Amino acid sequence: MKRLYLSFAPPKKWRNGRQKKWLEGTAWKRLRQKTMDRHDYACVYCGYRSEKYQIADHIDGDPENNADSNLQVVCQMCNLIKHSGQGCVIVGIVDLYKKSRFSQNEIMRLTHEMRGRGASDARIIRHLGLEEKARFRQDRGYLKGLYGFVTSKPSFDENDMYSKWLGYRKSHNSEPKLDEHQTRLTER
Numbered sequence: 331m332k333r334l335y336l337s338f339a340p341p342k343k344w345r346n347g348r349q350k351k352w353l354e355g356t357a358w359k360r361l362r363q364k365t366m367d368r369h370d371y372a373c374v375y376c377g378y379r380s381e382k383y384q385i386a387d388h389i390d391g392d393p394e395n396n397a398d399s400n401l402q403v404v405c406q407m408c409n410l411i412k413h414s415g416q417g418c419v420i421v422g423i424v425d426l427y428k429k430s431r432f433s434q435n436e437i438m439r440l441t442h443e444m445r446g447r448g449a450s451d452a453r454i455i456r457h458l459g460l461e462e463k464a465r466f467r468q469d470r471g472y473l474k475g476l477y478g479f480v481t482s483k484p485s486f487d488e489n490d491m492y493s494k495w496l497g498y499r500k501s502h503n504s505e506p507k508l509d510e511h512q513t514r515l516t517e518r
């Protein structure tokens with residue numbers, strides 16, 4: 331599995347009006363679908379699979395580089411880690427910690443799994459061993475030493491893709507619910 335780090339997109343490569351238009355066109359829709367098919371809708375960082383709201387992500391952060399080799403599938407949660415300025419500041423639902431018992435990739439996989447089974451944030455955080463909160467800084471070296479946790483707090487923007495995915499997931503969730511006892515058994 332490809333390693334996931336807290337990061338942010340280089341400001342120079344943020345989308346402009348022309349690129350936004352391209353992302354609404356049919357050529358991009360085809361490319362997006364091709365990327366989804368090639369990777370069977372599975373997130374490259376955590377393996378989470380969803381037929382809706384997965385992101386065809388530009389690996390180098392450049393929305394104009396649409397080569398197959400530059401496109402990968404990323405889930406809505408891992409996207410907020412990769413673009414942590416957005417996750418921490420703009421939508422305000424990612425918290426940062428200095429300590430974790432797991433890698434960032436495992437944090438994502440376990441958060442999907444446990445939340446899907448009804449675990450609270452407090453329980454997931456305890457299981458992951460996340461300790462000592464940290465603040466966001468636009469500094470890649472600093473962020474690389476931290477761990478991001480996508481909380482279940484609502485996004486500041488209820489109409490964003492992340493919120494839409496949450497609604498979709500809620501209506502399609504088929505994970506068996508864990509009761510407190512079972513959750514305790516899965517903790518290592």
Ligand SMILES: [Zn+2]
Binds near residue numbers: 375404
């Ligand atoms: Zn993911």
